[in-house]
Amino acid sequence: MTTIAFIGLGNMGGPMALNLCKAGHSLTVFDLVPEAVDQLVAAGAQSAANARAAVEGADFVISMLPAGRHVASLYLGSEGLIASLDASTVLIDSSTIDAATAREVAAAAGEAGIGMLDAPVSGGVAAAAAGTLAFMCGGEAEVFARAKPVLEAMGKNIFHAGDHGAGQVTKACNNMLLAIHMIGTCEALRMGVDNGLDPVVMSEIMQASSGRNWSLEVYNPYPGVMESAPASNDYQPGFMVDLMVKDLGLAMDTAESTDSSTPLGAMAATLYSKHAENGYGQLDFSSIIRALGD
Numbered sequence: 001m002t003t004i005a006f007i008g009l010g011n012m013g014g015p016m017a018l019n020l021c022k023a024g025h026s027l028t029v030f031d032l033v034p035e036a037v038d039q040l041v042a043a044g045a046q047s048a049a050n051a052r053a054a055v056e057g058a059d060f061v062i063s064m065l066p067a068g069r070h071v072a073s074l075y076l077g078s079e080g081l082i083a084s085l086d087a088s089t090v091l092i093d094s095s096t097i098d099a100a101t102a103r104e105v106a107a108a109a110g111e112a113g114i115g116m117l118d119a120p121v122s123g124g125v126a127a128a129a130a131g132t133l134a135f136m137c138g139g140e141a142e143v144f145a146r147a148k149p150v151l152e153a154m155g156k157n158i159f160h161a162g163d164h165g166a167g168q169v170t171k172a173c174n175n176m177l178l179a180i181h182m183i184g185t186c187e188a189l190r191m192g193v194d195n196g197l198d199p200v201v202m203s204e205i206m207q208a209s210s211g212r213n214w215s216l217e218v219y220n221p222y223p224g225v226m227e228s229a230p231a232s233n234d235y236q237p238g239f240m241v242d243l244m245v246k247d248l249g250l251a252m253d254t255a256e257s258t259d260s261s262t263p264l265g266a267m268a269a270t271l272y273s274k275h276a277e278n279g280y281g282q283l284d285f286s287s288i289i290r291a292l293g294d
């Protein structure tokens, strides 16, 4: 039986930890919010008074925290987890954070002889609950091989993207592309409707043509075209605009760090930021179609 410590039991971490429990792993959890811990204890996990106590004797430590600063303060410094851990432990950070912080934390772990992966996820809360997340991992191949069976209890597609930070860069690239093709899909559907076309018929034609893409096919942003899409449920998330703004900020930081040209990514970041400022931050990201006029 594998002993796992899980830190950060929010919208994503809660259901991910639950799936580790269901898979029969021995789990000790910690979150700043006691109610989040209680839910896992009810499912068979053990609680701990703080993160340091949670990771005692753990084979794996998994963190799912809001941003880079939370991850750095959890692991680094004299009070951080790395200072107290045995070299046999494997660290897996699944938070979506900047690649620079992911590399800094992995380097500090490496100096202590501890293996670490950055392992951000794609799929959202529903996939976290269903155990069908995609993991994009950065780190040594040997550490990836040790971590893969644990990740398989929470995800369906587990990828090794490359060295430390590669998981975060892949996630930034993927979500930048997602934002761009969502906006493009919205523009095409809006222009067609403005010209008297039926969005259902248009979607069917474009799905069988070269404009085909995930936003059109799985997550259609036009209300009523696809029953299961947030667009048909008043844009209840799904994947919130505020989270897309965060991810596009990380993508723009990545582009700047390597002087990569991303004009459409920059445009998408501006459009999503304005959409959030206009009060739509809590809606699903496909609601960007509203920014093009109702």
Ligand code: NAD
Pocket (backbone or CB within 6 Å): 007, 008, 009, 010, 011, 012, 013, 030, 031, 032, 033, 036, 051, 064, 065, 066, 067, 070, 074, 094, 095, 096, 097, 121, 122, 123, 124, 125, 238, 239, 240, 243, 246
């Ligand atoms: P969340 O805010 O719901 O959960 C974060 C949890 O971390 C909270 O329960 C909070 O109390 C806890 N926390 C913060 N600092 C802590 C600390 N020092 N010690 C212990 N617990 C601490 O966020 P979420 O939606 O679960 O997202 C987590 C990460 O996953 C983020 O990086 C986010 O970008 C990423 N992500 C989210 C989604 C999504 O759809 N929500 C999808 C993919 C990736």
